[in-house]
Amino acid sequence: MRWVNRHMRRNDRMIAGAVPILALLVLYLVMAAQRHALNPGDKILPLPDAMARGLSALLFQADPLSGHFLFWTDTFASLERLGLGLALATLSALVAGLVLGVLPPVRATLGPLVTGIAVIPPIALLPVLFIALGLGETAKVALIVVGIAPPMIRDLTDYVASLPREQIIKAQTLGASSWQIMIRVALPQAMPRLIQAVRLALGPAWVFLISAEAIASDTGLGYRIFLVRRYLSMDVIIPYVAWIALLAIVMDFALAQASRRLFPWAHGASH
């Protein structure tokens, strides 16, 4: 049987997907155990018990200086920045994508500007943001927005502009105005695509968040990772990275589910 035809059953797929992850975990444990056999004080590849100890200090013991439980304040600070940045970027992508996609004169006027902004590496703008907005929360959120909004706008604009011409014509023969086409024809059809764009933007959004936190912050997941790096605290860095990965996976999964629930017509015949 050709490989393109070898579809796997659901259970087999889960097992197959788990194998490489487990293999990697086992590989790590073997290497860590080897290093610890040679040098019990090794910090580079900590064993699970060391990670548990490192993490529990941040989880359950209040920081003597601030009185906060650092893991949770880091998490909330990062999620707040990320959420704000994603929300602002999503909203601007939706509005700009609709207006640019539906109205050719606006597209002609602002399209090149959006393209121009989108090709600037956002990290190169970080100093500008810090100078203009100070070192506070605004600059960090702004970096996320500046980083992910332009590609999202471009994606949504292209998508809306490529809706079948027949649909737009049909709407006009049904008496729809530009505004009505925007809100009743383009907007609902853009929504699943918007969610898709947010899912794809999650990765870059985390990158910009961690970068901003690494450079100027006093709390946040990225800040903590870069702080403890000085002490080679892999026992904290690895759990933090795993936690970030978990958060990202949960967000991605939630968005995918939301799209399925809210826009069944966009996901095949399964409604």
Next chain:
Amino acid sequence: MTALLTLRDVWVEFGDKIVLEKINLDVAAGSFVSIVGPSGAGKSSLLRLVLGQEAPTRGTISLDGAVLPPECGPDRGVVFQRYSVFPHLTALQNTVFGLECAQSPLLARLFGRARRAAQDEATAMLEAVGLADALHLYPAQMSGGMQQRLAIAQALLKRPRILLLDEPFGALDPGIRADMHVLIRRLWREHALTVIMVTHDIREAFSLGTRVLALDKRRHDPHAPHRYGATVVYDLPLRPREDAPPMQDGAQEEQQATPQKVAV
């Protein structure tokens, strides 16, 4: 007989490519005009002109004596071969949409009593096209024939002065197509429609139409095929509206109508 739609010396050119040349046409109210012609002759281009999707390079088009603006409007309904319905709306929502646009400029949505009235009107129209059982299906859940029925219902609810069909049944299989012929014929009579239909199916053109137009190039330059455009080379009046026969005998009609070469 007053003409509902008039085209006077209409030309369509794209750059130096002439697609349509010197089209003169009067379409009477209540007629069913079929347009046939080879692929690329410019049938869809002609329909787009009447629709207002594109403006002619030269010439004038008038509807009810007024020159057409180069923009689509609710006085002209359309059904394309594909993409004529909105995939994110159910059949009922697709049909109500036209009423919502007219009655609610800001939100394009109706509420309360107005909403129920609009839904009743749309439901009646969907029943008329045979979609009574499919009110709450999305287009993706409907067959091609059902989608075209929906597109027709959508257009008819706006009571257009003229209904434009571009190969509306071209993607349907023969059995469904025959059903659709019965349907469009019935709607044409009941709603006193004026229809212009582009088709590749000659039988369909003759069995449905009260008049058949053939579009083709009159002259041909083998070295520069783009130099000459297509025009109406045959204009066959078939029968007046009143004695439109029942469906199945459309084929015999062909012999009775005498093809007349149109003078240039």
